[in-house]
Amino acid sequence: MSTSTGPAAGASAPVDTRPSAGQRFSAWFGRNAIKIYAFFAFVYLLLPVAYTFAFSFNDAGRTNLVWQGFTLENWLNPCGAPEVCGSVVNSIVVAAVVTAMATLLGTLIAFALVRHRFRGRATTNLLIFLPMATPEVVLGSSLLALFLNILIPLGFWTVVIAHIMFCISFVVVTVKARLASLDPRLEQAAMDLYATEWQAFRRITLPLVAPGIAAAALLAFSLSFDDFIITNFNSGQFTTFPKFVYVSATRGIPPQANVIATAMFIIALAIVLISQFAGKRKREA
Amino acid sequence: MSIAAAIGDTIEDEPKPPPPSTNKGRKFTAYLLMLPGMLWLAIFFVIPLVALFMTSLQTPVPGGEVGQFQQTFSFSNYAETLTDDTYYIPLIRSFIYSGIATILALLIGYPLAYAIAFKGGKYRNLLLVMVIAPFFVSFILRTIAWRQILADEGPVVAVLRVIGVVGETGGIYPSAFAVIMGLTYNFLPFMTLPIYASLERVDPKLIEASGDLYAKPMTGFFKVTFPLSLPGVVAGTLLTFIPAAGDYVNAALLGRPSNTMIGNRIEYTFLSVNDYPTAAVLSFILMATILIMVLIYIRRVGTEDLV
Numbered sequence: 001m002s003t004s005t006g007p008a009a010g011a012s013a014p015v016d017t018r019p020s021a022g023q024r025f026s027a028w029f030g031r032n033a034i035k036i037y038a039f040f041a042f043v044y045l046l047l048p049v050a051y052t053f054a055f056s057f058n059d060a061g062r063t064n065l066v067w068q069g070f071t072l073e074n075w076l077n078p079c080g081a082p083e084v085c086g087s088v089v090n091s092i093v094v095a096a097v098v099t100a101m102a103t104l105l106g107t108l109i110a111f112a113l114v115r116h117r118f119r120g121r122a123t124t125n126l127l128i129f130l131p132m133a134t135p136e137v138v139l140g141s142s143l144l145a146l147f148l149n150i151l152i153p154l155g156f157w158t159v160v161i162a163h164i165m166f167c168i169s170f171v172v173v174t175v176k177a178r179l180a181s182l183d184p185r186l187e188q189a190a191m192d193l194y195a196t197e198w199q200a201f202r203r204i205t206l207p208l209v210a211p212g213i214a215a216a217a218l219l220a221f222s223l224s225f226d227d228f229i230i231t232n233f234n235s236g237q238f239t240t241f242p243k244f245v246y247v248s249a250t251r252g253i254p255p256q257a258n259v260i261a262t263a264m265f266i267i268a269l270a271i272v273l274i275s276q277f278a279g280k281r282k283r284e285a
Numbered sequence: 286m287s288i289a290a291a292i293g294d295t296i297e298d299e300p301k302p303p304p305p306s307t308n309k310g311r312k313f314t315a316y317l318l319m320l321p322g323m324l325w326l327a328i329f330f331v332i333p334l335v336a337l338f339m340t341s342l343q344t345p346v347p348g349g350e351v352g353q354f355q356q357t358f359s360f361s362n363y364a365e366t367l368t369d370d371t372y373y374i375p376l377i378r379s380f381i382y383s384g385i386a387t388i389l390a391l392l393i394g395y396p397l398a399y400a401i402a403f404k405g406g407k408y409r410n411l412l413l414v415m416v417i418a419p420f421f422v423s424f425i426l427r428t429i430a431w432r433q434i435l436a437d438e439g440p441v442v443a444v445l446r447v448i449g450v451v452g453e454t455g456g457i458y459p460s461a462f463a464v465i466m467g468l469t470y471n472f473l474p475f476m477t478l479p480i481y482a483s484l485e486r487v488d489p490k491l492i493e494a495s496g497d498l499y500a501k502p503m504t505g506f507f508k509v510t511f512p513l514s515l516p517g518v519v520a521g522t523l524l525t526f527i528p529a530a531g532d533y534v535n536a537a538l539l540g541r542p543s544n545t546m547i548g549n550r551i552e553y554t555f556l557s558v559n560d561y562p563t564a565a566v567l568s569f570i571l572m573a574t575i576l577i578m579v580l581i582y583i584r585r586v587g588t589e590d591l592v
Contacts, residue, residue, distance in 0.1 A: 105325055241423065
């Protein structure tokens with residue numbers, strides 16, 4: 001920690017004649033200490049990911065805790081363990097419905113907040129912020145309290161309702177950030193050139209905000225797909241992938257769960273990297 | 286990075302004031318745009334909190350079955366729960382664990398964000414993707430991976446035994462250490478991203494200027510860079526502390542029964558015992574305590590340096 005110094009650390013390299021090896025090492029260390037620190041932070045962040053990945057190739061059978069030997073069996077037969085694929089399909093369907101709804105509702109709110117002045121803005125902002133600042137157990141248990149009191153049966157729809165609720169805020173914040181960085185004069189220029197308000201929105205604003213909306217949709221999808229705590233309170237007998245993994249943790253998680261997690265990881269990473277790459281090329285062009 | 290920007294913006298930035306509306310029609314449009322989403326939040330966020338509060342004041346139906354309760358506005362539920370050590374000890378433990386985890390995440394996340402922002406060069410975006418990459422693997426599976434890493438047969442214990450930190454038969458899982466480490470791990474990206482977002486906006490010329498005025502690099506960091514990144518630090522600590530305080534997955538998967546947190550108690554009381562009023566009391570106390578702590582925190586850090 002002591003060496004995580006200010007930005008000018010690199011500038012103070014010794015220039016005098018022939019520093020000793022020890023001096024050279026300490027100068028090198030001083031310049032690179034923060035990079036070394038960051039390297040270990042990345043090891044910490046990514047070690048469990050590597051474990052999850054490696055254990056998808058474990059010849060483990062039912063309890064995938066200790067390394068037994070390499071096999072491709074799990075990858076060739078990802079639905080081999082009971083319930084795994086069913087729960088993944090459930091999670092994907094929930095996340096798809098949630099993404100569509102939350103992205104739509106949240107984007108509309110973001111437009112209202114950035115582009116309009118109206119009474120009650122502060123209250124609206126507070127109501128957007130609060131779900132993000134509330135622990136998931138409280139969100140989950142309060143919704144369950146509502147469903148129990150008005151006797152709504154738990155299942156697919158209660159999970160969807162809950163997920164949309166906590167995804168809206170994240171969509172609003174993501175789209176709002178993008179929208180606020182846009183120059184409103186672009187729209188005005190379009191309208192000066194005789195575009196109607198709708199045309200200006202359709203041809204100018206929407207294309208410019210689209211990356212923000214896409215990022216928000218991705219965020220909503222991954223939040224919904226990976227949610228466990230709120231789902232656990234409101235799902236009843238309905239099983240999602242995280243719930244399946246958690247429930248089977250006591251009797252042993254099948255290696256197929258790691259296969260699915262690894263595959264999802266690769267797909268998500270590919271989407272993010274491709275969109276970054278595409279964005280870069282567009283900017284350079 | 287839009288996610289970093291999103292998380293960073295939740296707390297630090299108010300959007301610029303919108304252009305003044307020209308007529309009543311536009312104002313009406315604003316309400317129309319917000320209506321569906323806000324209605325959703327009102328029905329499925331605000332009303333449930335009311336339902337939770339009402340449930341916390343219920344008592345069992347006399348002679349009824351398990352899970353049957355009636356509204357009696359029994360405020361003594363709160364006193365009974367708060368004086369029961371099976372509840373208040375996990376509550377206090379939650380705040381201790383999540384407090385330590387937040388400090389650790391700051392100690393790891395700040396230098397990491399700093400390294401990416403100032404030393405990342407052209408690899409900045411790639412490094413940011415690496416920070417959020419763990420999110421793409423299921424939260425539960427990552428926590429279970431820690432169970433394997435920290436297990437008695439795992440690499441960490443092997444190293445610790447060689448060094449002699451842990452005895453021949455000693456282990457580090459399950460334990461309070463494993464729970465805190467898991468909490469730190471799981472919320473580290475939430476700490477790193479907002480700090481990065483505010484460090485990225487620091488004008489390097491300001492830091493150069495401090496050097497020109499004979500500030501040592503350390504002084505420059507503490508007088509210029511750190512204060513400017515404070516909004517990110519506030520956002521990051523909140524985004525780590527709040528979910529960590531309510532979490533129960535880490536304690537359930539990495540701890541012993543003696544490491545249970547308030548989340549475990551709420552889940553167990555609600556879903557296994559079906560004692561809804563007590564669980565509702567616990568949820569409400571958790572939320573209220575967090576809200577008060579957050580307000581004090583924002584005030585203390587906020588009034589001097591943020592505004």
